[in-house]
Amino acid sequence: MILGDYHVHTPYCPHGSTDRWEQYIIKAIELGLEEISFTEHAPLPESFEDPVPEKDSAMNRHALESYLAEGLTLKQQFASDIKINLGFELDYLEGYEFETSQFLNTYGEVIDDAILSVHMLRLATNHYACLDYSADHFGEIANQLGSTEQVYDLYYRTIEKAVCADLGKYKPTRIGHLTLIEKFKQKYPLTKDNSDQIEQILRLIKDKQYCLDINTAGLYKPDCLSIYPNKKVIQRAKELFIPLVPGSDSHEAATLTRGFQLISPYLD
Numbered sequence: 001m002i003l004g005d006y007h008v009h010t011p012y013c014p015h016g017s018t019d020r021w022e023q024y025i026i027k028a029i030e031l032g033l034e035e036i037s038f039t040e041h042a043p044l045p046e047s048f049e050d051p052v053p054e055k056d057s058a059m060n061r062h063a064l065e066s067y068l069a070e071g072l073t074l075k076q077q078f079a080s081d082i083k084i085n086l087g088f089e090l091d092y093l094e095g096y097e098f099e100t101s102q103f104l105n106t107y108g109e110v111i112d113d114a115i116l117s118v119h120m121l122r123l124a125t126n127h128y129a130c131l132d133y134s135a136d137h138f139g140e141i142a143n144q145l146g147s148t149e150q151v152y153d154l155y156y157r158t159i160e161k162a163v164c165a166d167l168g169k170y171k172p173t174r175i176g177h178l179t180l181i182e183k184f185k186q187k188y189p190l191t192k193d194n195s196d197q198i199e200q201i202l203r204l205i206k207d208k209q210y211c212l213d214i215n216t217a218g219l220y221k222p223d224c225l226s227i228y229p230n231k232k233v234i235q236r237a238k239e240l241f242i243p244l245v246p247g248s249d250s251h252e253a254a255t256l257t258r259g260f261q262l263i264s265p266y267l268d
């Protein structure tokens with residue numbers, strides 16, 4: 001049985017629900033979890049413009065101090081019931097490594113857990129697109145780049161840069177939803193084999209002694225219907241003895257540990 005959910009959002013997520021922290025914590029305790037990691041989307045750098053129309057990809061930077069203060073209070077309040085880890089899901093933004101390192105150097109010391117994820121692709125200098133915003137938007141990116149294959153290729157090249165980037169001593173060592181680019185694969189299937197590219201990334205992750213977020217959210221996305229990373233990639237990661245860390249990527253309390261019965265065979 002999986003005893004922790006290590007990828008959970010909070011009321012500080014502007015594209016999530018308004019569920020309160022306590023709802024997540026009480027639900028986690030009811031589920032018998034011993035541990036929960038709150039990994040809110042870290043604020044985007046001030047100089048980076050959120051490419052999403054609603055500008056709601058990440059936590060507001062002005063809310064950062066209260067996020068940390070509230071999290072710390074709850075951690076202490078529930079200490080005898082559950083271990084609460086407080087941290088971030090941090091975007092790897094190609095070209096913003098300096099700003100990202102500065103953020104980590106400021107807050108790395110006070111957090112317990114973190115995930116490094118790629119949601120944004122740099123299409124050109126100062127031109128970014130959010131790869132998981134919507135199927136239509138994915139289609140637009142594919143049109144701009146020339147094909148679905150090019151979007152996948154750019155995504156995995158960006159992941160490779162994320163794995164290799166020097167983001168200072170607090171760089172997260174867990175890579176978020178490695179195959180997030182498959183979110184719309186039912187509509188935009190990949191027609192080319194990319195297993196060599198993924199193999200190379202897994203080897204880099206192995207060399208750096210990083211681990212992988214095994215993220216069940218994709219199972220419930222109608223155009224995806226699979227785990228991130230997909231089963232084949234999880235299998236390969238397991239063969240390489242890369243540590244696998246389960247997360248539901250919940251943006252509401254009700255979905256904590258959703259789909260964990262499907263990933264538990266990989267985590268034994």
Ligand SMILES: [Zn+2]
Nearest residue numbers: 009013015041
């Ligand atoms: Zn989110």
Ligand SMILES: [Zn+2]
Nearest residue numbers: 089117176177
């Ligand atoms: Zn994410």
